Amino acid sequence: MPVDVMIVDDSAAIRKILQRVLVQADVPLGKVHEAGDGKEALEKLQGNPVGLILSDINMPVMDGLELLSKLKADDGLKAVPVVMITTEGGQAKVLEAVNLGAAGYVRKPFTAEQIKEKLIGII
């Protein structure tokens, strides 16, 4: 069954790459929504339910950790798995994301294989 996905990253290049990687990872893609920051993602998620969110951490306006915390506080969105894909590879950030409810964490740079492995069991 196709999965609608929200990709949140301030880099349009990374959003394009992630979309390509999802195809390479054999994810049965439905609609792909894109947002350049957490605030835009929250706005677009209203009325556009998705089955998976991939989000960067370092973004202007609203960063990925704030987005994650708002998603988990929203009854309509808290069940959506969120995978953080970020250059923030430090243990403190990983723990913070996990404690906030992230379903997975992938450090940039990444390979399609790493994304695929991370998504197994999530979707």
Add this chain to the structure above:
Amino acid sequence: MKGNLTHGELASRISKATGEVFEMMLGSSAEPGTSRVEESGVGPTEGVVALVGLTGPLVGTGCVSCDADLACRLAGHMLMSEFTSVDADVLDALGEIANMIIGNIKTSIEDEFGAMWLSVPTVVYGRNFTTRSVGKHCWTVVPFACGSNVMTVQMFLTEANDLTKMIRAGLTVLQKG
């Protein structure tokens, strides 16, 4: 530089991080040349320059620069498209390459120096411009051969001054309050 992070070690981290980004995100390789230390703080004068700021126990800047041809080629590898001129996608790709290289170095430094933060990348493209860091710092500069072109990654890191430390301490108190 404070601690055990010598310019040689920083150059080694730059080489490792850059190699990783090229291999994993560009499906390509970059051959590091001989690293050097520059005290002038003057950067490139044309082409594409991506700058990322760092703050924390150490503060500084990371800079990735190359000519327009190479910028188009790197963006092409990354996005699997062909670019004949520098456009928004090329600038975005170069910004992200800088973000990943400097971000990986930041992560490796955090193990020794504590948590650090990155700025959102700033990318500049043009000719006959001058870039200069305020203050006198020693830059660690590593050139990378990418075919017949050269991409340069350079960084300076210095201990956060007392004012920065006081501001950070104040922010910590505010966050805890």
